[in-house]
Amino acid sequence: MTLRIVVGADEAGLALKDSLAELLRADDRVSVVDDVGVHDAADHTAYPNVALDAAQAVAAGRADRALLVCGTGIGMAVAANKVTGVRATVAHDSYSVERSVLSNNCQVLALGARVVGPELAKHLVHEWLGLTFDESSASAEKVEVISRYEAADT
Numbered sequence: 001m002t003l004r005i006v007v008g009a010d011e012a013g014l015a016l017k018d019s020l021a022e023l024l025r026a027d028d029r030v031s032v033v034d035d036v037g038v039h040d041a042a043d044h045t046a047y048p049n050v051a052l053d054a055a056q057a058v059a060a061g062r063a064d065r066a067l068l069v070c071g072t073g074i075g076m077a078v079a080a081n082k083v084t085g086v087r088a089t090v091a092h093d094s095y096s097v098e099r100s101v102l103s104n105n106c107q108v109l110a111l112g113a114r115v116v117g118p119e120l121a122k123h124l125v126h127e128w129l130g131l132t133f134d135e136s137s138a139s140a141e142k143v144e145v146i147s148r149y150e151a152a153d154t
């Protein structure tokens, strides 16, 4: 199965987002890269607007995953997590990226362009693409607790 990925960044994450989008477009595990911006360093759209756009695409089933970049990744993850059904995380190390998918079924990875170097970011994204959550794993029932809470709360 190939992945449809929505990418987004604020001005702090623009350059890294663009280089990661290029990597995604060249990867045969990816069928669609939808770039929701920003596209220009003069565009000062605040990170939550970008994160919410991207997370809504995931929640609506228009994308399988989102890759978001801001200064730290934190704001993108916080905002994306406000969208029902979306699980977003910041992760700048290989083990956390792996567990974000395999333990937590996160569909959104947020990176901080002021935290992680571009080559490590590319390496992490390359690994991220190879990870798939196992719906029959013991982790699935833990994630289900979050989904039930959301369903009860909305």
Ligand SMILES: O=C[C@H](O)[C@H](O)COP(=O)(O)O
Pocket: 010, 012, 013, 047, 070, 071, 072, 073, 074, 075, 076
């Ligand atoms: O999490 C937020 C991001 O790091 C953003 O790029 C910078 O936000 P700030 O301008 O509010 O520090």
